[in-house]
Amino acid sequence: MKAIFTIIMFCFSAALFSQTQLPFTGKRDFNIEDEASGSGTPAYYLDVKKNGNVHFGFLQINQADGKETKEEINAGKYNPNVMKVHFKTYNETFYVKFNKEKIYLTDEKGNIKKSDDCCPVSEMAEMNCSCESILYK
Helix, strand or coil, X not given: CHHHHHHHHHHHHHHHHHHCCCCCXXXXXXXXXXXXXXXXXXXXXXXXCCCXXXXXXEEEECCCCCCEEEEEEEEEXXXXXXEEEEEXXXXXXXXXXXXXXXXXXXXXXXXXXXXXXXXXXXXXXXXXXXXXXXXXX
């Protein structure tokens, strides 16, 4: 009976692990809202660790005095559906999901948001664009 239980637990654990494969490991920069870019705008990044933990961070440099503001948080284990990111510095909370190539701004359920702020600056006539960004190495 112990052997059967051990085999079942092994198969269950293997199935869970295989479903949460990481899209990549390492650090990637991103900027989802094109309208919110320029001098003094925070530069966001994510860092996927080999153990599955996902860290989000930002660096902002005040153009007037050169003061740096930065924060990095551990958002938990990688979840392909949705991840909650909360920065205490500016009391900023947002939800994202990402794959190997892109990151998406979502609602709490993982539905990709649409906003005028997410439209490329080069395409001013567009409205209500999907909030997504390429992940830069």
